[in-house]
Structure formats: C-alpha cells, structure tokens
Amino acid sequence: MTGGRRMPVPAAALAAACIALYFLVFAGRGIRADISYDDLMNLYGAWKVPVAEHLRDAALFFFPSPTFRPAGSIFYRLLFEQWQFQGLPYRMACYALLLLNLGLAYGLVRRFSGERLTAGIAVLLFAYHAGFVGLYTNTGMVYDLLCFFFYTAAFLYYLRARQNRFPLGWGQVGAWSCLYILALDSKEMAVSLPVLMGLYELGASPPAEWRPAGFGRWLVREGRAVLAGGALTGLYIWGRVLAPAGLNAVDAYRPDFSPQVYLDRAYHFLGYAFYEPGWLTPAAAAAVGAVLVLPAFRCHPAYRIGAAWMLVGILPIAFIRQRDLSAAYLPSLGLATCLAVLLTAGARRLQVRPAALFAGLLMVLAGTHARYGRIDFTAAGADARYIRSIYEQLRLGPPVPRNGRVLILNDPFPNSEWSFLFLLYLHTRDAGLTVHRRDLLVRDVPASHALGFDAAFSYEGGRLVRCAADPLERVTVGQLAALPCHRTSLSVLHSSLYESRILRRP
Numbered sequence: 001m002t003g004g005r006r007m008p009v010p011a012a013a014l015a016a017a018c019i020a021l022y023f024l025v026f027a028g029r030g031i032r033a034d035i036s037y038d039d040l041m042n043l044y045g046a047w048k049v050p051v052a053e054h055l056r057d058a059a060l061f062f063f064p065s066p067t068f069r070p071a072g073s074i075f076y077r078l079l080f081e082q083w084q085f086q087g088l089p090y091r092m093a094c095y096a097l098l099l100l101n102l103g104l105a106y107g108l109v110r111r112f113s114g115e116r117l118t119a120g121i122a123v124l125l126f127a128y129h130a131g132f133v134g135l136y137t138n139t140g141m142v143y144d145l146l147c148f149f150f151y152t153a154a155f156l157y158y159l160r161a162r163q164n165r166f167p168l169g170w171g172q173v174g175a176w177s178c179l180y181i182l183a184l185d186s187k188e189m190a191v192s193l194p195v196l197m198g199l200y201e202l203g204a205s206p207p208a209e210w211r212p213a214g215f216g217r218w219l220v221r222e223g224r225a226v227l228a229g230g231a232l233t234g235l236y237i238w239g240r241v242l243a244p245a246g247l248n249a250v251d252a253y254r255p256d257f258s259p260q261v262y263l264d265r266a267y268h269f270l271g272y273a274f275y276e277p278g279w280l281t282p283a284a285a286a287a288v289g290a291v292l293v294l295p296a297f298r299c300h301p302a303y304r305i306g307a308a309w310m311l312v313g314i315l316p317i318a319f320i321r322q323r324d325l326s327a328a329y330l331p332s333l334g335l336a337t338c339l340a341v342l343l344t345a346g347a348r349r350l351q352v353r354p355a356a357l358f359a360g361l362l363m364v365l366a367g368t369h370a371r372y373g374r375i376d377f378t379a380a381g382a383d384a385r386y387i388r389s390i391y392e393q394l395r396l397g398p399p400v401p402r403n404g405r406v407l408i409l410n411d412p413f414p415n416s417e418w419s420f421l422f423l424l425y426l427h428t429r430d431a432g433l434t435v436h437r438r439d440l441l442v443r444d445v446p447a448s449h450a451l452g453f454d455a456a457f458s459y460e461g462g463r464l465v466r467c468a469a470d471p472l473e474r475v476t477v478g479q480l481a482a483l484p485c486h487r488t489s490l491s492v493l494h495s496s497l498y499e500s501r502i503l504r505r506p
Contacts, residue, residue, distance in 0.1 A: 015120045015358055023127045026369055029377040030136030031095050034087035034384035038140025044422040046076035058185045062239035064246050071185035072143040090139040097145040104152040109337050111159050113302035117354045122340035126333050130373030131272040131325025137380045143187040144329045150183035151190050167221045173228050180229055184236050189316045189330050194229030196312045255319035265318045272325035275372040292338055303341040310334030393464040394427050403432035404454035409485050411437055412459035438480050447478030458485035
C-alpha cells in the first residue's frame with residue numbers, strides 16, 4: 001500500500017511489537033505491584049458474597065449491588081479462589097487487559113479511519129502515560145480496564161455488524177446489549193456509550209426528515225441499537241445510581257452539574273495529559289481545547305469521532321470530585337485519536353514516510369516520558385509493601401480460632417479503620433469471625449457493656465503481636481480503654497527468615 005496512508009501488514013506487526021516493548025519498558029515494573037488498600041476492600045467485598053449472587057447482580061444490572069460493579073467483583077472472586085493473597089496473578093491479569101485494550105483500540109481506530117497508520121499512531125500515543133500510574137500499580141483500577149474492554153468491544157462489534165448488515169437485526173442488537181451491560185457492570189463510565197453511538201449515527205446516516213414521525217422511524221430502524229442502549233442506560237441510572245443504596249449516595253460520586261466544574265475538570269485532565277507544564281494556564285488550556293475541537297467540523301470523520309469520544313466519554317467524571325488521569329483512561333483514547341489524525345495528515349502533506357513518522361514519534365514520546373513521565377514504582381508500592389508485611393506476620397503466627405471473637409487493641413492501620421479487619425477475614429476465610437477495634441468500641445458502646453474475646457492483636461514497636469487471651473475472656477468496654485497487651489509466648493509474629501526476606505526487601 002502506498003501514499004503514506006497505510007502500513008503494510010509486516011510493518012504493522014513490527015509496529016505492534018515496538019508498541020508492546022515501549023509499553024513494557026516504561027510500565028512493565030508495575031506487574032510486580034502487590035495488594036493495595038483498594039484491593040483489601042474489593043477482595044473482601046468479592047469474597048463475602050457468593051459467586052451466584054455476583055452473577056445475579058451482573059445480570060440484574062438495574063438493581064442496586066452491594067459492590068456497585070459486579071464484573072470487577074467476579075474478577076476478584078475468581079482470582080481469590082485460585083490464588084488467595086498472591087499479588088502477581090492479579091497484576092498479570094490486569095496487564096493482560098491493558099494489552100488486550102491496546103489491541104481493541106487499534107481495531108476501533110482502524111475501523112474509524114480506514115488506515116493502519118492512523119490506528120498505529122493513536123495506539124502509540126495511548127499506550128503509556130505516567131498519569132496512568134494507578135492502572136499500572138493498583139489492581140483496584142481493574143474496573144476501568146474492564147469497562148474500557150467491554151465499552152470498546154461493544155462499539156467495535158456494532159461497527160462491524162453495521163457494515164455487514166444495516167440496519168442491525170434484533171439478534172445483533174441483543175448481542176451488543178450484552179456487551180454494553182457488561183461495560184455497565186464494570187464501571188459507570190460506560191453510560192456515555194449510547195450517546196456516542198447516537199452522535200455517530202447522526203453523522204453516518206442522519207434521518208431523512210426531522211419531523212417526529214420520520215425521526216421515530218429512523219430511531220426504530222437505523223437507531224435501534226442507540227434506542228436499546230438508551231433504555232438500558234435509563235434502567236441502570238434509575239436502579240444502580242439514583243436508588244437510595246446506589247452510587248449517588250456516596251459523597252465522592254455525587255455530581256455537581258455546572259459549566260465551570262466541567263471546564264475545571266477538563267483543564268486538569270489536559271494538565272495531566274501534558275504533564276502540567278508551566279505554560280498550560282487556563283487560557284492556554286482553552287486554546288488547546290479549541291484547537292482540538294474546532295477541526296472536528298471540517299476534518300476527517302475519525303477526528304470527529306475522536307473528539308466526540310473525548311468530550312462525551314469524560315462526562316461521567318466531569319462533574320464529580322477531581323480524579324487523576326487514570327480515571328480518564330477511556331476518554332484518553334479520543335484525544336490520542338485526534339492527535340493521530342492530525343499527525344498523519346501533516347506527515348502526508350509533508351510527504352513523510354509512515355515508518356519515519358512512527359519511528360520519530362516513538363523517539364519523541366520515549367524522550368518525553370523519560371524526562372517527565374518516569375514512574376517511581378518503588379515509592380508507588382510503599383503501601384503495598386506495608387500491607388504485605390502485616391499479612392506475612394499474621395500468616396506466620398498462631399491460627400485465629402474458628403468463628404472466634406477478635407479484638408484489635410492497637411491497629412496497624414490507624415488511618416484506615418477497616419483494612420486490618422479485611423485482612424483478618426481474607427487470611428482466615430472465616431465468615432463467622434467477629435472483629436472489633438478497641439477505639440471504636442470505646443467510642444460507640446456503653447462502658448458497662450460486657451464483652452469476651454478469643455484472640456487479640458496489637459501493633460507495637462513496628463511489629464504485629466498476639467496478645468494473651470486470658471485477660472480478655474470477659475471484660476467491659478470501660479476496662480478496654482486502658483487495657484495493655486500481655487504478650488503470649490508466640491506473640492511476635494515474624495521469623496528471622498521473614499525479617500530478612502520481607503521486611504528488608506526494597
């Protein structure tokens with residue numbers, strides 16, 4: 001293929017290998033990341049609910065779910081059943097999703113643009129960014145990875161089915177709907193998909209007439225997938241977002257709808273994307289936004305789709321509490337698509353060969369990320385290493401009595417009141433365990449209330465210790481306030497082997 005518009009298949013395979021290598025060079029160390037605080041919460045939520053209930057929540061996506069995002073809960077539950085508290089399998093699964101998502105991104109942009117070169121450049125731009133550090137180091141971001149996978153797969157399936165048969169048959173609409181429901185089950189970011197598809201259809205095959213009757217016929221025929229998606233979105237928002245126990249009840253996800261909030265979020269995400277250089281003032285960000293959006297009215301159709309993907313895809317996070325760039329993983333593909341269209345158009349005008357464009361951009365990106373976007377994986381994994389040290393000390397100690405009552409005197413996670421509780425449940429896998437924290441009991445329970453415990457833990461001198469159970473067989477809450485930890489003979493839950501290989505590991 002000639003003209004600078006397409007790369008031959010062997011060249012495309014070589015470009016894919018270069019992108020994968022580039023991604024692994026900059027982001028590969030994240031595969032060694034361990035269990036995070038988010039993972040403790042997510043693993044506990046996935047473990048305490050039977051698999052059948054997770055599957056039911058996924059199918060009944062329009063009812064509230066205790067875990068909100070059942071597709072991610074199923075991911076955690078399946079891996080926990082096989083690998084328990086080993087961090088590597090979780091990270092390997094996440095990295096597999098990252099690479100699969102790059103493949104889907106390539107297929108989607110290629111179908112938008114009809115050009116391998118544009119798709120390859122878009123994937124190269126999208127493949128790595130230091131702002132995606134959460135995706136590389138925290139399995140708790142698997143919801144975003146799964147959402148991107150099903151969202152992009154649903155759009156790609158729709159485009160392929162649409163090109164083979166139009167309008168789509170109802171069976172194809174049903175298959176698309178299943179992919180969309182899985183995207184919704186992964187994360188609420190997916191609600192933008194029907195809007196994006198509606199904009200695509202209005203551009204690709206607009207109604208012959210805009211009167212209500214003509215538009216209704218168009219909606220039932222050409223727009224039937226959009227119509228189905230809108231109905232599914234309405235059910236999802238009604239049942240899982242706006243319900244009393246829904247996502248809207250969580251402060252961090254309660255939206256504040258205003259143009260100023262949208263512009264503020266867009267400015268911050270652009271800042272993250274450009275590593276917040278000093279020149280990116282609000283005025284400069286508005287100019288960059290105008291440069292990105294205005295060409296959509298006269299540019300390549302792929303550019304218009306990329307601009308819509310970016311501006312519509314960001315809506316679910318544009319009105320809630322500020323997030324980092326990892327939260328904008330899905331709409332970031334739209335920005336990469338727009339830039340790829342501009343770069344390939346410019347290279348074509350300047351008669352730059354595709355291989356030279358790709359190699360030059362790869363070197364520029366590698367240099368930019370090496371200077372501004374190197375991730376300190378050691379610092380990013382500090383919390384995970386601490387969690388691992390507490391877990392290993394717990395694992396090496398005497399077993400916790402089955403269906404026992406456990407007291408935490410001094411919590412090893414003082415700023416995260418649930419983390420050690422989650423850790424105990426995940427370690428023992430005992431749903432009958434009852435765990436209390438001393439500070440919460442003293443705060444919330446009358447001082448005269450009598451309690452009894454079978455085991456107690458305390459964090460003292462940088463180590464987790466097991467306290468003697470005898471003084472705790474029957475105590476009042478008032479006595480707990482000043483109760484010391486009388487260590488048992490097996491109180492220090494570590495060994496020299498553990499100390500040398502775990503505690504001192506960089």
